[in-house]
Structures are given as C-alpha cells and as structure tokens.
Amino acid sequence: xxxxxxxxxxxxxxxxxxxxxxxxxxxxxxxxxxxxxxxxxxxxxxxxxxxxxxxxxxxxxxxxxxxxxxxxxxxxxxxxxxxxxxxxxxxxxxxxxxxxxxxxxxxxxxxxxxxxxxxxxxxxxxxxxxxxxxxxxxxxxxxxxxxxxxxxxxxxxxxxxxxxxxxxxxxxxxxxxxxxxxxxxxxxxxxxxxxxxxxxxxxxxxxxxxxxxxxxxxxxxxxxxxxxxxxxxxxxxxxxxxxxxxxxxxxxxxxxxxxxxxxxxxxxxxxxxxxxxxxxxxxxxxxxxxxxxxxxxxxxxxxxxxxxxxxxxxxxxxxxxxxxxxxxxxxxxxxxxxxxxxxxxxxxxxxxxxxxxxxxxxxxxxxxxxxxxxxxxxxxxxxxxxxxxxxxxxxxxxxxxxxxxxxxxxxxxxxxxxxxxxxxxxxxxxxxxxxxxxxxxxxxxxxxxxxxxxxxxxxxxxxxxxxxxxxxxxxxxxxxxxxxxxxxxxxxxxxxxxxxxxxxxxxxxxxxxxxxxxxxxxxxxxxxxxxxxxxxxxxxxxxxxxxxxxxxxxxxxxxxxxxxxxxxxxxxxxxxxxxxxxxxxxxxxxxxxxxxxxxxxxxxxxxxxxxxxxxxxxxxxxxxxxxxxxxxxxxxxxxxxxxxxxxxxxxxxxxxxxx
Amino acid sequence: xxxxxxxxxxxxxxxxxxxxxxxxxxxxxxxxxxxxxxxxxxxxxxxxxxxxxxxxxxxxxxxxxxxxxxxxxxxxxxxxxxxxxxxxxxxxxxxxxxxxxxxxxxxxxxxxxxxxxxxxxxxxxxxxxxxxxxxxxxxxxxxxxxxxxxxxxxxxxx
Numbered sequence: 001x002x003x004x005x006x007x008x009x010x011x012x013x014x015x016x017x018x019x020x021x022x023x024x025x026x027x028x029x030x031x032x033x034x035x036x037x038x039x040x041x042x043x044x045x046x047x048x049x050x051x052x053x054x055x056x057x058x059x060x061x062x063x064x065x066x067x068x069x070x071x072x073x074x075x076x077x078x079x080x081x082x083x084x085x086x087x088x089x090x091x092x093x094x095x096x097x098x099x100x101x102x103x104x105x106x107x108x109x110x111x112x113x114x115x116x117x118x119x120x121x122x123x124x125x126x127x128x129x130x131x132x133x134x135x136x137x138x139x140x141x142x143x144x145x146x147x148x149x150x151x152x153x154x155x156x157x158x159x160x161x162x163x164x165x166x167x168x169x170x171x172x173x174x175x176x177x178x179x180x181x182x183x184x185x186x187x188x189x190x191x192x193x194x195x196x197x198x199x200x201x202x203x204x205x206x207x208x209x210x211x212x213x214x215x216x217x218x219x220x221x222x223x224x225x226x227x228x229x230x231x232x233x234x235x236x237x238x239x240x241x242x243x244x245x246x247x248x249x250x251x252x253x254x255x256x257x258x259x260x261x262x263x264x265x266x267x268x269x270x271x272x273x274x275x276x277x278x279x280x281x282x283x284x285x286x287x288x289x290x291x292x293x294x295x296x297x298x299x300x301x302x303x304x305x306x307x308x309x310x311x312x313x314x315x316x317x318x319x320x321x322x323x324x325x326x327x328x329x330x331x332x333x334x335x336x337x338x339x340x341x342x343x344x345x346x347x348x349x350x351x352x353x354x355x356x357x358x359x360x361x362x363x364x365x366x367x368x369x370x371x372x373x374x375x376x377x378x379x380x381x382x383x384x385x386x387x388x389x390x391x392x393x394x395x396x397x398x399x400x401x402x403x404x405x406x407x408x409x410x411x412x413x414x415x416x417x418x419x420x421x422x423x424x425x426x427x428x429x430x431x432x433x434x435x436x437x438x439x440x441x442x443x444x445x446x447x448x449x450x451x452x453x454x455x456x457x458x459x460x461x462x463x464x465x466x467x468x469x470x471x472x473x474x475x476x477x478x479x480x481x482x483x484x485x486x487x488x489x490x491x492x493x494x495x496x497x498x499x500x501x502x503x504x505x506x507x508x509x510x511x512x513x514x515x516x517x518x519x520x521x522x523x524x525x526x527x528x529x530x531x532x533x534x535x536x537x538x539x540x541x542x543x544x545x546x547x548x549x550x551x552x553x554x555x556x557x558x559x560x561x562x563x564x565x566x567x568x569x570x571x572x573x574x575x576x577x578x579x580x581x582x583x584x585x586x587x588x589x590x591x592x593x594x595x596x597x598x599x600x601x602x603x604x605x606x607x608x609x610x611x612x613x614x615x616x617x618x619x620x621x622x623x624x625x626x627x628x629x630x631x632x633x634x635x636x637x638x639x640x641x642x643x644x645x646x647x648x649x650x651x652x653x654x655x656x657x658x659x
Numbered sequence: 660x661x662x663x664x665x666x667x668x669x670x671x672x673x674x675x676x677x678x679x680x681x682x683x684x685x686x687x688x689x690x691x692x693x694x695x696x697x698x699x700x701x702x703x704x705x706x707x708x709x710x711x712x713x714x715x716x717x718x719x720x721x722x723x724x725x726x727x728x729x730x731x732x733x734x735x736x737x738x739x740x741x742x743x744x745x746x747x748x749x750x751x752x753x754x755x756x757x758x759x760x761x762x763x764x765x766x767x768x769x770x771x772x773x774x775x776x777x778x779x780x781x782x783x784x785x786x787x788x789x790x791x792x793x794x795x796x797x798x799x800x801x802x803x804x805x806x807x808x809x810x811x812x813x814x815x816x817x
Contacts, residue, residue, distance in 0.1 A: 388699070
C-alpha cells in the first residue's frame with residue numbers, strides 16, 4: 001500500500017508540474033494575475049506531494065519491505081537504522097527521487113519567500129522550474145521507478161553496498177544535490193528574464209541569494225565528499241580528478257563565476273548578458289553532471305550503448321533544456337541593454353578577470369572530462385585523461401586567479417588605483433615574504449614550488465584580512481571607531497573576506513599535505529613498532545569483532561609521541577556476508593590540523609600484517625577552508641539587503657530632506 | 660569492482676584496499692621513488708580513472724612489478740613509459756601525449772584563456788567612454804538634463 005501511495009503521489013506531482021508549467025505562461029500572455037498566481041499554490045502543493053512520495057519510499061526502507069525491488073536490492077534487515085534511511089538515496093532510483101525532492105523544495109521556497117518578486121517574473125520562474133521538474137518526474141516514472149514491486153518478495157535484502165555504509169552517505173549527497181539543483185533557480189530566473197525581455201539590477205539582487213545558497217551547499221558538499229573519499233579510500237588522497245568529481249566541480253566553478261558577475265550586475269548594472277549566460281551554464285553543467293553519472297557513459301561509450309534508455313532520456317532532457325535555453329539566449333539577449341561603463345582597472349575589471357579565469361578553468365575540466373568520451377565515440381581511439389593532465393592545466397589557471405584575489409575587493413568601482421591598492425596590501429606582501437622565508441628555512445629547498453604555494457596561501461588570507469581592516473579603518477582611526485565601523489559593515493563585505501580567506505586556508509592545506517606528507521608502507525608483526533614524523537606506533541595485535549551486519553578484524557596500535565602514549569588507532573577490515581564484500585576502515589588520529597592515517601593491507605599467514613601509514617601535515621585545513629568558504633556564503637546570505645526573495649524597502653521618510 | 664559503486668554517486672568512491680604492497684617495493688630508495696613517480700602517471704586499465712599506484716586490482720600489481728623490473732634493468736623513466744605504451748597503447752597514460760588526436764585537448768584550455776582575454780579586450784574597447792558613445796549628449800538630452808537640474812534646485816530651495 002505504502003509504495004503505491006508514494007508512486008501515486010509522484011504521478012500527482014507530475015500532473016501539478018504540468019499545470020504549473022502551462023497556466024502561469026498563459027496568464028503571462030493574457031496578463032491575467034490570477035492565472036499567474038496559481039503557480040504559488042501549485043509549487044507548494046507539488047513539494048508536498050514529492051515529499052509524501054519520498055516519505056513513502058523512506059518508510060519502505062525503514063520497515064525493510066523487500067517486496068519493493070529497490071529496497072530488496074539496496075537494503076538489509078540487520079542494517080543500523082541510519083543506513084536504512086540513507087540507503088534510500090544510496091542507489092540510482094532513490095537518488096533521483098531525492099533530486100526531484102530538492103527541486104520541488106526550491107520551487108516551493110521561491111513561491112513562499114519570493115513575496116516581493118514582480119508577479120510576472122515569479123510566475124515565469126515557477127513555470128520554468130516546473131518544466132524541469134516535469135521532465136525529471138517523467139524520467140523517474142518511466143525509467144527509474146523506485147516503487148516497483150517484486151512478484152515473489154524475498155525474505156532478506158541484498159544489502160547496501162558496504163562502501164556506502166558510512167555516515168558520509170547521510171550528509172554528502174543531500175548537500176551536493178542542494179547545490180546542484182539549487183542552480184536550477186538561477187537558470188529559471190535567467191530563462192524567465194529572457195522570456196520577459198526585461199532585466200535589470202533588481203534581477204541580479206533577486207537571483208543572488210539563491211545562487212549563494214546553492215553555491216554554499218555545493219561547496220560544503222564537495223568538501224564533504226572529498227573528506228569521505230579521503231578516509232574511505234585507504235591511501236589518503238582527497239581529490240582524484242575523477243569524472244564524477246569533475247561533474248560536481250564544473251557547476252561549482254561556473255556558479256562561483258556567476259556569484260561574482262552578479263555582483264557587477266547588481267551594483268553597476270553591467271555584464272547583464274554574461275550573467276544570464278552564466279546562470280544558464282551553471283545549471284546546464286549540473287544537468288551534464290547528472291547525465292555523466294546516471295547514464296553509465298563514463299564507464300565507456302559501449303556500456304552506455306548496451307542499456308541506453310536512461311542515458312538517452314537524460315540526454316533528451318539535456319538537449320531540450322540546455323539547447324532551448326541557449327537558443328532563447330541567442331534570440332533574446334541582444335534585446336537586453338548594456339549598463340554601466342568602467343575602466344579596465346576597477347572592481348568590475350577585477351571581477352571580469354575572475355570570470356575569465358574561472359570559466360577557462362571550467363572549460364578545461366569540461367574538455368578533460370569529455371574528451372576521451374568524444375574521441376572514442378568519433379574515432380574509436382581510447383585515451384585516458386587523469387590527474388596529471390588536470391594538475392598541469394588547472395593549477396596554472398588558479399595561481400593567477402588567487403594572485404589577483406586580494407586586489408579585487410580593494411579596487412574602487414568604475415576606476416581603480418592599482419598602485420594605491422598595492423600600497424594598501426603592503427602588510428599582505430610582508431606576510432607572504434615571511435611565510436615563504438620561514439617555509440624555506442623550515443623545510444629546505446627540496447621542493448622549490450611548495451613554499452611559493454604557502455606564500456600564495458598567506459597572501460590570499462592576509463589580503464582578506466587587509467580588506468576588512470581597510471573597510472573598518474583599523475590602524476588608521478582609533479580602535480573604538482574602527483570597531484564601530486567594522487560592526488556597521490554590510491554582512492556581505494564580511495562574507496567576501498571570509499570566503500576568500502577560506503580559499504587561502506584550503507590552498508595551504510593542499511600544499512602542505514601533498515608536499516610534506518610522509519608515508520610508510522611496511523609489513524609488521526605484533527609487538528613491533530613503526531615510526532613516522534616523530535610518532536611511534538606499536539602493533540599490539542589483531543582483535544576480531546562483530547558488527548550489526550558485518551564481522552571485522554581490527555588491528556590495535558598504540559601511538560606514542562616522544563615515548564608518551566597519546567592514544568590508540570584501530571584500523572580494521574570488515575567483511576559483509578550479504579554481498580560477500582570486504583572493506584578496509586582506515587584509522588585517523590587528528591593532531592592539531594594534521595593527521596595520522598593508518599590503513600590495513602593483506603594479512604600474512606605468519607601473523608604479520610601489511611600497513612600503510614601516513615602523516616598528513618595540516619591536511620584538515622583543506623576541508624576546514626571549504627567550510628570557512630561556505631560560512632562566508634552564509635554570512636553574505638544573512639545580509640539584509642540580500643535576504644532571500646526580495647529585500648523589503650527600508651522604512652524611509654516619504655520625502656527626502658532637502659539638501 | 661570499483662566502477663560498480665560509481666553509479667550510486669556523484670562522487671568518487673573507490674573499493675577500499677591496498678595499493679602498493681610492502682613485498683613489491685624495491686630495496687633501492689631512489690629506484691623505488693622513481694617507480695612511484697612513474698606509477699602515478701599510468702592508468703590501471705581495468706579501473707575507472709585510477710593510477711596503478713592507487714589501484715588494488717591484480718593487473719595494477721602486475722604493472723607495478725613490471726615497472727620495477729624495467730627500472731632495475733636500467734631503463735630511464737621515459738623508456739619504461741614508452742615500453743608500457745607500446746604494450747598497452749595510449750590508454751595507459753593518464754596524461755595523454757601531445758599528438759594530432761589530442762591537439763584539441765591540450766589546445767583548448769590556453770585557447771579559451773587567450774580567446775577570452777581577446778574578447779574581453781575588444782569588448783572593453785568598444786564600450787570605453789573614450790570613443791564617445793556615452794560621453795556626449797544629444798541636444799534633446801541636454802535640454803532634459805537642464806530641466807532636471809533646474810527642478811531639483813527648485814526643490815532644494817523650497
């Protein structure tokens with residue numbers, strides 16, 4: 001009964017989406033406000049129906065109803081409750097349902113919070129949002145229905161893939177989807193503006209909070225995924241340039257560019273056409289990412305060809321939406337009037353530079369990810385494009401970007417003074433030089449580039465600090481005044497500085513962990529000790545244990561620093577009987593921002609065990625930086641001028657006082 | 660097995676396991692370091708986007724051992740890589756060579772940057788105030804401006 005209820009709710013949501021996709025547009029053509037306002041209620045009710053559908057599927061998983069095919073394939077009655085919840089989206093069908101749930105959530109949020117949007121714009125935005133939703137409801141109902149029943153329900157399920165039985169699954173996909181799907185709002189706003197043929201600074205102000213929210217979630221989601229991969233993989237890497245990662249990085253790069261160009265549009269009424277294009281691109285890249293991951297085309301072009309239903313369905317959605325939006329763009333964009341002028345050296349100029357590098361970086365990832373697929377499809381030649389290619393092409397694009405970063409916020413609008421800004425950055429330059437010298441002195445000249453990387457990280461961080469000092473007048477005026485001015489600064493100014501600072505922190509983590517990490521790969525017997533970077537680990541022995549749905553063999557290591565025991569690390573190997581799979585669970589010990597990382601290899605018959613032990617200096621900064629970036633986004637979002645929806649005009653006296 | 664779980668997610672998750680095993684490693688640390696460097700550039704052909712340095716697949720182990728045998732036999736890094744390409748094709752390289760079929764791949768990023776920069780340059784020049792587009796006002800606009808200025812001074816004095 002419950003699965004049928006969920007199925008039916010999804011069909012109803014599709015019906016509502018079709019109404020919402022048509023009625024407001026008709027209302028817009030006829031200038032009928034009541035038809036346009038219909039979208040408000042349908043958007044909300046649509047969300048309720050998708051939520052019912054999602055809740056129904058969750059109920060099937062939690063009650064281990066193995067008569068439902070996806071539950072049978074991805075769940076097990078012995079699994080801990082949290083994994084029964086998370087396995088709802090730990091598979092293709094359920095994750096698509098999560099996708100549309102978040103899409104509907106954003107639609108409902110626009111309906112509820114966008115109270116100050118002009119009726120016609122809001123109606124069109126919700127209509128476009130509904131077109132996307134309808135396409136994906138159809139996709140789920142026709143190719144990936146999670147509610148299908150089995151004729152002969154088995155007694156036990158086949159268990160969730162053991163690799164996914166991890167708290168990471170509870171956090172990472174929902175965050176990532178909130179980011180991915182959140183860009184749909186910017187897309188809908190862009191398409192609505194193109195249909196209306198009217199776009200101004202207010203548009204940018206309405207779009208920016210949604211973009212900011214999506215960007216924030218995507219940043220946190222990517223970082224969470226990276227950390228998950230880091231501790232699950234067993235060899236301490238945190239970014240692999242895997243096509244699946246690239247699929248999430250591309251919308252992030254385009255979204256970051258969009259955030260910055262929307263600032264120019266909001267403040268100076270310039271870069272309008274470009275901002276619209278970026279809004280379309282950011283979500284298009286999310287769709288392409290969905291296609292890449294969901295269609296199976298990544299494994300090989302041939303795998304795609306053997307079962308192409310899902311792939312082709314998404315490909316059609318892709319072509320319709322991206323192609324449609326770009327055609328509309330080509331047709332309507334010339335109508336849009338260009339706004340404010342600015343000199344090359346100016347805040348606008350710096351943001352254009354930012355956009356140039358970010359979009360080029362995005363294009364690089366795009367080409368690197370799709371080139372092997374395209375080449376194989378066209379010529380049959382098989383090549384691989386992996387980490388060495390991306391490191392070589394992506395890094396040179398990010399270095400100038402980060403070099404320019406501290407300058408941007410300090411430049412004036414319209415016409416800036418580069419020399420003056422450089423002077424104001426003196427403290428940041430000094431911090432950079434000190435950081436480089438100290439790093440060289442401490443680490444030697446073995447890797448000449450890494451200290452420069454550390455310097456760049458400090459330049460970015462110090463630059464962000466200088467930005468806030470300059471704005472508040474700290475060190476120029478009395479502390480009291482500076483404090484008052486600082487508190488009076490708009491939250492978005494803090495947001496910018498904090499987010500930029502976060503990027504510096506991430507860079508510092510990446511440079512330190514990849515350059516000065518150490519590694520020991522050895523075979524060890526009980527009682528023996530292995531040392532790394534000042535830590536001694538003694539192997540005490542193997543301990544067999546039983547978990548709820550697995551058995552594990554844990555290796556107990558006592559960790560000593562300078563002879564003093566500081567803790568125990570217990571990496572383990574788990575075997576899951578339902579799928580006959582084993583996983584290795586790495587043990588992590590955090591020391592400040594650095595980590596000891598220990599994972600197990602093969603056990604030998606003589607009782608010895610192969611281990612890989614890593615010391616990762618400052619590695620936690622990599623993800624901490626991303627969290628800081630997301631916090632910066634949240635700060636900006638809390639700026640009352642940008643509050644989600646449209647800002648209420650501040651209460652002002654009816655007449656401006658005469659000057 | 661690794662690629663199976665890829666479909667579940669928008670993010671990479673590999674089958675957890677060991678990559679380089681202690682028994683594979685060379686006694687000579689310089690040679691071993693070179694072997695590791697080479698391994699990071701080579702793809703495990705049965706995995707999804709994993710280098711043989713990271714992969715736990717038996718094939719990756721065979722390739723790692725092969726790389727080490729060649730190094731011990733006195734090959735240079737380039738000779739080892741060439742040998743593997745001659746045996747397994749270009750597919751084994753994680754960083755494709757610069758050759759006709761990859762011109763576009765290597766060329767597009769710099770082309771995008773340079774093309775974008777040129778585009779921005781011309782766009783800025785076309786829009787710069789110097790060419791007069793926004794600098795001068797037509798007579799009608801001048802008149803309207805004068806009227807506006809007058810009105811606002813009126814208001815201010817009232």
